[in-house]
Ligand SMILES: *[C@@H]1O[C@H](CO)[C@@H](O)[C@H](O)[C@H]1NC(C)=O
């Protein structure tokens with residue numbers, strides 16, 4: 001009997017918190033982010049609604065391809081609350097991702113959002129890995145859509161001979177990105193070599209080599 005009550009309690013708990021797994025809902029029509037405010041709430045403080053303008057809800061930055069001449073041959077251009085203050089508390093955002101031939105958006109996770117991509121041009125090998133360590137992957141082409149569930153490690157790679165691009169949608173105003181390689185090998189201060197040698201079952205030289213390749217360039 002106690003076990004049954006506990007089971008009901010656990011299920012109720014899972015339902016309540018399962019339903020509020022995205023960004024919190026808004027409590028007013030608009031809450032244009034005051035990006036300069038020192039007050040940090042769960043999101044950004046609102047500027048005076050009387051001072052809101054169309055510019056607070058506008059962004060032209062996804063119109064053109066981003067520059068992909070970098071280490072990974074890809075560029076994510078975000079259209080999130082940091083670019084569009086009017087998105088504050090609305091729980092959605094977009095990005096454009098461009099890929100050079102051979103370019104990769106390397107394995108990463110978004111702690112706060114599911115991602116859905118629409119291919120603008122080219123073709124991509126995309127995939128995500130479940131917590132049961134199962135790879136779900138596919139090649140997607142212009143006009144097609146693919147989904148990366150919230151929190152799971154995923155990637156996109158352009159194996160074609162021409163550039164590729166997608167528009168990505170997120171159910172968060174600021175999805176957050178943890179790039180697996182960079183979090184482990186390019187953190188400041190650095191993750192200790194012994195953590196990485198034991199984790200990857202290789203020697204210090206190999207770890208140092210990866211760290212030097214991924215070190216921030218400037
Ligand atoms: C709103 O705009 C008015 C007029 O420009 C200005 O005086 C006021 O300081 C602004 N309020 C905020 C909170 O920015």
Ligand SMILES: *[C@@H]1O[C@H](CO)[C@@H](O)[C@H](O)[C@H]1NC(C)=O
Nearest residue numbers: 066067068069070071072217
């Ligand atoms: C990438 O290309 C742009 C435009 O051609 C150039 O200004 C920039 O310096 C290049 N960046 C790198 C890292 O080569």
